[in-house]
């Protein structure tokens with residue numbers, strides 16, 4: 002399959018020409034160098050070639066997890082947006098499929114979501130089988146250039162063949178931009194079981210809007226949220242609103258994820274969240290959460306700089322009660338200039354979201370258990386104490402640590418290669434802050450914003466050991482501290498992958514598992 006898609010990509014490039022250098026640098030069709038280039042992630046989804054940003058339309062249907070994504074097939078920088086497409090049967094290994102949605106007379110295909118229309122409420126199903134419905138923003142670049150304000154609106158497309166081919170609905174857009182509002186985009190739709198309706202949330206300037214429907218075609222605006230709440234340092238994008246059970250009490254609350262660019266806790270793009278209730282029309286913050294977001298402060302899903310525009314999967318099998326999240330592992334501050342050759346950007350690993358209540362509501366994000374199927378062997382590569390000597394680690398690998406909270410001051414955990422390049426995470430007990438430092442991580446000169454500062458995140462508790470769950474790859478690290486309460490997702494570009502790990506300040510227990518590449522056949 003990979004090969005087929007690639008031949009198609011090359012012939013399209015050859016027929017229509019290509020105004021950049023990518024074509025010349027592409028390996029030939031029968032070469033096996035794909036996914037082995039410098040900085041190519043080994044356990045993260047990447048497109049075979051060219052530009053990718055937000056994950057879109059994540060939906061599970063008939064044994065397949067679909068991943069669509071913002072894609073520009075003609076260059077390694079952002080351009081007229083398409084929806085790229087891949088499928089997986091295990092959330093770990095991905096098969097690249099042909100582009101699902103192309104720009105059309107209504108505009109580029111911006112971010113959005115997809116659902117299974119189980120009851121054929123739209124009438125777009127066929128032969129008794131439900132349609133897959135994609136809901137996305139049409140972005141009219143011409144209109145924008147002409148200085149209009151109504152250049153974004155919500156449209157739908159449907160598929161009757163497991164997402165392989167798509168037809169745009171002839172009555173598009175289904176949510177025109179009447180007011181108009183300049184930033185009016187990124188619809189995320191769910192079936193709202195509690196209120197028996199389709200529910201759409203999207204970003205509209207400095208707030209989000211809620212719209213409901215019985216058939217995915219006719220929509221009614223029921224409410225909005227956020228004009229004076231949370232972080233407002235930039236434009237609001239890619240919201241996701243969903244109900245979730247509170248782990249400790251079994252109650253149901255509603256969570257709103259919201260990306261913002263710029264204005265993140267460590268600058269640039271980042272994703273904040275809110276916990277509250279939804280009455281079928283309006284979202285209200287839980288009173289206990291109001292305190293948390295007073296003074297324009299946000300609560301953030303990640304304190305690293307490379308987790309943006311993430312949303313959750315639709316229609317997981319009924320037996321799977323998880324909420325599974327995937328983010329774009331980059332940052333608009335530098336995404337278009339990172340030093341990768343044939344492609345740009347990767348996705349985070351899929352993460353399970355849990356809502357907790359202990360004095361207050363908070364979310365945890367943890368890597369999905371499916372990733373453990375990548376273990377090269379059940380027996381760990383290393384089990385023991387870390388602290389006195391450096392140890393070698395495989396890359397990619399999964400590393401679990403249990404560290405004291407550092408009563409004597411703190412600790413520093415460093416990953417390095419033999420070129421003297423390194424990434425470190427440290428913890429300072431005095432300030433109770435984690436610091437993530439990629440200033441000497443490898444190539445950094447491509448953007449002044451990439452390695453200008455360390456990235457900090459406050460630890461929520463103290464006086465307990467700190468468990469760290471880490472996924473290390475050639476060009477990224479994802480650190481889930483305190484069972485996913487504080488997360489750091491960071492990309493980097495060392496000359497060779499990090500294969501040494503060292504701990505200073507304390508001693509702690511470590512288990513390392515080498516991982517297989519997801520592209521290994």
Ligand code: FRU
Nearest residue numbers: 055071082111112238239310
């Ligand atoms: C977020 C975003 C979305 C938009 C898309 C365009 O990264 O700006 O708001 O739909 O990217 O590619």
